[in-house]
Amino acid sequence: MSLRFQRLILIIITLVFFCSAVLLILFNTQKNIVFFYTPSELIKNDKNLLEKKVRIGGYVKKNSFLQKPLNNYQFKITDNISELLVFYEGILPDLFKEGQGTVVEGVLNNKKIIIASKVYAKHDENYMPASIKKELEKNNQWKKDYK
Amino acid sequence: MFKFLINPSRFNKLIDIIFRPLVIITSITLVVSLVLIYFSPLDYQQGLTVKIMYIHVPSAWLSLLTYGVMTFYSIVGLAFKIPFSFIINKAIAPIGAVFTLLCLISGSMWGKPMWGTWWVWDARLTSVAILFIIYLIIIFLNQIFDSREVREKTIAIFILIGSINLPIIKFSVDWWNTLHQPASVSKLSSPSIDISMLQPLLVMTLSFSLIGLIIAILRIKAEILIRKIN
Numbered sequence: 001m002s003l004r005f006q007r008l009i010l011i012i013i014t015l016v017f018f019c020s021a022v023l024l025i026l027f028n029t030q031k032n033i034v035f036f037y038t039p040s041e042l043i044k045n046d047k048n049l050l051e052k053k054v055r056i057g058g059y060v061k062k063n064s065f066l067q068k069p070l071n072n073y074q075f076k077i078t079d080n081i082s083e084l085l086v087f088y089e090g091i092l093p094d095l096f097k098e099g100q101g102t103v104v105e106g107v108l109n110n111k112k113i114i115i116a117s118k119v120y121a122k123h124d125e126n127y128m129p130a131s132i133k134k135e136l137e138k139n140n141q142w143k144k145d146y147k
Numbered sequence: 148m149f150k151f152l153i154n155p156s157r158f159n160k161l162i163d164i165i166f167r168p169l170v171i172i173t174s175i176t177l178v179v180s181l182v183l184i185y186f187s188p189l190d191y192q193q194g195l196t197v198k199i200m201y202i203h204v205p206s207a208w209l210s211l212l213t214y215g216v217m218t219f220y221s222i223v224g225l226a227f228k229i230p231f232s233f234i235i236n237k238a239i240a241p242i243g244a245v246f247t248l249l250c251l252i253s254g255s256m257w258g259k260p261m262w263g264t265w266w267v268w269d270a271r272l273t274s275v276a277i278l279f280i281i282y283l284i285i286i287f288l289n290q291i292f293d294s295r296e297v298r299e300k301t302i303a304i305f306i307l308i309g310s311i312n313l314p315i316i317k318f319s320v321d322w323w324n325t326l327h328q329p330a331s332v333s334k335l336s337s338p339s340i341d342i343s344m345l346q347p348l349l350v351m352t353l354s355f356s357l358i359g360l361i362i363a364i365l366r367i368k369a370e371i372l373i374r375k376i377n
Contacts, residue, residue: 015307035268118263127341
């Protein structure tokens with residue numbers, strides 16, 4: 001084997017070892033890298049998260065959205081297993097609606113209630129022309145993956 | 148046949164032939180893609196805002212592609228001691244940086260109306276920001292060494308170390324909970340983006356790549372000339 005190919009193989013082996021080292025670190029600190037917990041993960045979590053800033057993500061539960069005066073909102077976040085009641089005062093993003101994905105940031109009152117200071121809308125990876133959606137609805141073919 | 152990829156004089160010869168047609172093709176593609184985007188349909192949820200995608204996604208792809216090319220040339224350059232690969236590394240780093248910045252800025256402008264925030268520190272956004280910083284470090288490293296040999300090797304090794312970021316960016320949306328949505332086009336099942344929006348996106352990606360290629364060719368040519376003078 002010529003010298004240059006030995007060098008090539010050495011470089012590749014070094015790279016593979018280095019990559020696995022970094023990936024191992026990342027996967028073992030996974031809990032600190034996630035942007036949000038789901039409501040179920042929150043209930044399973046034994047760390048004391050009360051009175052601290054946390055982010056919870058899930059879908060806005062159908063028929064749980066209430067608008068009160070002066071930009072006060074109340075709704076439930078669900079991951080279809082557990083749910084969490086959210087109180088929020090502020091402006092909601094355009095995409096926010098019932099059934100849509102969302103992430104809220106705020107302080108937990110207890111493991112069932114959060115006082116949110118920020119609400120983000122999370123949209124999915126589906127893109128579709130508005131006209132096609134209308135067409136699908138006309139034929140009763142329209143369905144969403146999530147409840 | 149592929150000697151022009153590693154040999155400067157072959158590269159120059161080939162460029163003299165193809166440069167003019169390339170510029171013409173690029174201009175046509177750019178006009179076509181802009182027209183296609185103008186007539187592309189509005190999204191069922193995002194409305195007009197979805198058109199930011201046609202800038203955001205191509206620049207994101209090209210920022211990764213540019214880094215991939217640099218990684219390839221770093222391996223080749225270090226293993227086979229080919230000077231031309233270091234010329235390319237130096238020439239295309241700023242192009243990658245610009246694409247990354249474009250991706251960050253357009254993403255920010257897209258995030259404000261859709262998510263309700265300019266910026267969050269989720270895994271995808273953070274890893275792309277790190278990519279931008281890596282590009283900046285590569286550009287700065289090009290300025291600080293006196294000895295050319297030391298500089299080229301240091302940069303190539305740094306590029307290889309930084310290449311770990313590429314899979315992290317790609318899979319960050321699958322590995323961790325992020326605010327950024329998962330991939331729409333590059334996934335195993337059929338793309339979850341309608342064909343009428345996928346077509347303009349792919350044509351725009353082509354014209355972005357051609358523009359990047361033209362700038363890269365000009366910069367590589369200039370770099371070859373500078374080395375001839377020195």
